[in-house]
Amino acid sequence: MGNAITPLSLSLTPDAAGFFGKYGGSFVPPPLEAPLAEVRRAYEVVSRSHDFIEELRRIRKHFQGRPTPVYHAARLSRKLGHTQIYLKREDLNHTGAHKLNHCMGEGLLARFMGKKKLIAETGAGQHGVALATAAAYFGLECDIYMGEVDIAKQAPNVARMQILGARVIPATHGLKTLKEAVDAALVAYVQDPINQLYCIGSVVGPHPFPMMVRDFQQVVGLEARDQFTEMTGNLPDIVTACVGGGSNAMGIFAGFIDDPVELHGVEPLGRGPNVGDHSASMTYGREGIIHGFRCYLLQDDKGEPAPVHSIASGLDYPGVGPEHCHLKDTGRVRYFTATDDETVEAFYVLSRNEGIIPALESSHAVAHAMRLARSDPSQPRTVLVNLSGRGDKDMDYLIARYGTGEKFAL
Ligand SMILES: *Cc1c(COP(=O)(O)O)cnc(C)c1O
Numbered sequence: 001m002g003n004a005i006t007p008l009s010l011s012l013t014p015d016a017a018g019f020f021g022k023y024g025g026s027f028v029p030p031p032l033e034a035p036l037a038e039v040r041r042a043y044e045v046v047s048r049s050h051d052f053i054e055e056l057r058r059i060r061k062h063f064q065g066r067p068t069p070v071y072h073a074a075r076l077s078r079k080l081g082h083t084q085i086y087l088k089r090e091d092l093n094h095t096g097a098h099k100l101n102h103c104m105g106e107g108l109l110a111r112f113m114g115k116k117k118l119i120a121e122t123g124a125g126q127h128g129v130a131l132a133t134a135a136a137y138f139g140l141e142c143d144i145y146m147g148e149v150d151i152a153k154q155a156p157n158v159a160r161m162q163i164l165g166a167r168v169i170p171a172t173h174g175l176k177t178l179k180e181a182v183d184a185a186l187v188a189y190v191q192d193p194i195n196q197l198y199c200i201g202s203v204v205g206p207h208p209f210p211m212m213v214r215d216f217q218q219v220v221g222l223e224a225r226d227q228f229t230e231m232t233g234n235l236p237d238i239v240t241a242c243v244g245g246g247s248n249a250m251g252i253f254a255g256f257i258d259d260p261v262e263l264h265g266v267e268p269l270g271r272g273p274n275v276g277d278h279s280a281s282m283t284y285g286r287e288g289i290i291h292g293f294r295c296y297l298l299q300d301d302k303g304e305p306a307p308v309h310s311i312a313s314g315l316d317y318p319g320v321g322p323e324h325c326h327l328k329d330t331g332r333v334r335y336f337t338a339t340d341d342e343t344v345e346a347f348y349v350l351s352r353n354e355g356i357i358p359a360l361e362s363s364h365a366v367a368h369a370m371r372l373a374r375s376d377p378s379q380p381r382t383v384l385v386n387l388s389g390r391g392d393k394d395m396d397y398l399i400a401r402y403g404t405g406e407k408f409a410l
Contacts, residue, residue: 014323018207018293021329024322026206028292032186035193040208042113047215052112059104060219063137064094068220070227070384076353079410080373082380086236087356087387088224088252097359097389098220098248099130099201105216107134110197117141117196119188121171121181123150124313125157126393127201132166134199142166143196145185147177157393178317179305182291202245203321206292210321214250220386221255228384238372240264241386242364243335244279244314246321248388253333262334265324266368268310269337279308281320282328282335290319296328311340312360312394338367346370347391347398348405359389360398 018024026036046052060066069092073085090098110118118135121144122128128144135142144161148170151158161168169188171180189198200209203217221239228236239256241249243265253263270278278284281296288297290305298306298318305318327333338346343360346367351357358366362385369383391398398405 014207014211018211020210020323020326022287023294023325024207024210025294026292027289027294028206031190032206032292035189035198036206036208038113038193039197042109043208043212046109046112052108056105056108059108059137064100064104066093066219067223067227068092070224070231072231073350073354076350077373079353080370081376083373083376084380084382085369085373086228086382086384088220088384090220090248090386090388091356091358091362091390095130095133096392097126097130098217098251098386099127100133101219101251102213102216102247103130103134103199104137105212106131106197106199107138107140110140111138113197115140115195115197117143118199119143119145119185119196120199120201121145121178121185122201123178123181125150125154125161126314128166128168129157129160129164131199131201132161132164135166136164143169143188145169145171145181145188147171147175147181149176150178150181202247203250203323204245204291204293204295204317204319210293210323213247214254214323217247217251218254220248220251221253223255224252224384225255225259232382234382235259235261236384237381238262238264238383239386240266240365240368240383242266242268242312242315242361242388243282243320243324244268244312244317244361245319246324248386250321250323252384252386253327257332263327263332264368265333265335266364267335267337268312268315268343268364269339270309270311271340276307277309278337279310279316279318280337281318282324283337285318285320293319293322295319295322296325311343312364314359314361315364336368338364342367342371344398344402345408347394348402348408349410351391352405352408353410356387357391357395358387359391360394362386362388363391
């Protein structure tokens, strides 16, 4: 267990230019080419370094509290039929979500590279909080770029980042949200790539980030495979996870990619299939380029990213990780959707029946597992859900709109 960075099967590794099939690559302006090449070379070295891997293992155990458990949701399963639902409890990872897995990896890489500062953008603030945590742990400076509009909306996460010692820098142009924050962070990175490392928050962006973030998240799948087979004597029939950029899904899928296990990604269908009402990139997108990589992209006629929506702010991104696009085309992973309404039901049902309040992002995957259970096939199945985070952050929003959720009683 805990093989930090075991190389994956060749079917998963991108080619030397960072392509997974026709997706991924590195489409960046010239000033970013040299800094990205430096990151690639450094990652090649550390991913084979005994010291780096040992240090990351130690951090995961003693700081993050890994391994996180796999839990059999027996009460929920019984109420829904014969399907047995299991949860990989990333909500119990330090800071309450899977994001810290790759932020600690990126922080350790920065230390090996001799960098002084971690920088990133954040939308709702979850990636910013995880990265600020890593920076505090490693004693590095941290600048988080955030749209002015998001800063006003996400006061608790802004406070968390500042308490952790990060500077939250407002992006004040354009719509003043995530896209502008990405622009601002990239400008800052190009200005000083010697002292700073840019840390991406999912399996997206130019090579090597989709590969590197997947490798750091792979611990989730490797742990879960060991834990599940020890608990049940078998592999799960289906492994499922929500897909925004796709890091928690790639993490758990990576552990089962060579096994006879169905892998199901779940995209946010929001209010429905009309443009602007969802962020289901692989279900409704077409090939395009965003933030330096090629993927299925929700876009308008001019190739500009389309407006997106999800009740879960961590999932509303018009692109998706390139490896997912390739896994969809090859048929190894199937992609489904869950609406906001299905997600809210799953949030309350899991809370009431198991005593676990899930993040709205993760609730998409729970909703899919519930749908599988209700379809009740003659053969009882096992479904392993990556519960990517806890729902404390979503409480105010849900209480204001749905109350305490009595109407969702099973
Ligand atoms: C950010 C976030 C996600 C979405 O990111 P992925 O890269 O798609 O995993 C999912 N769940 C939680 C709890 C998050 O914070």
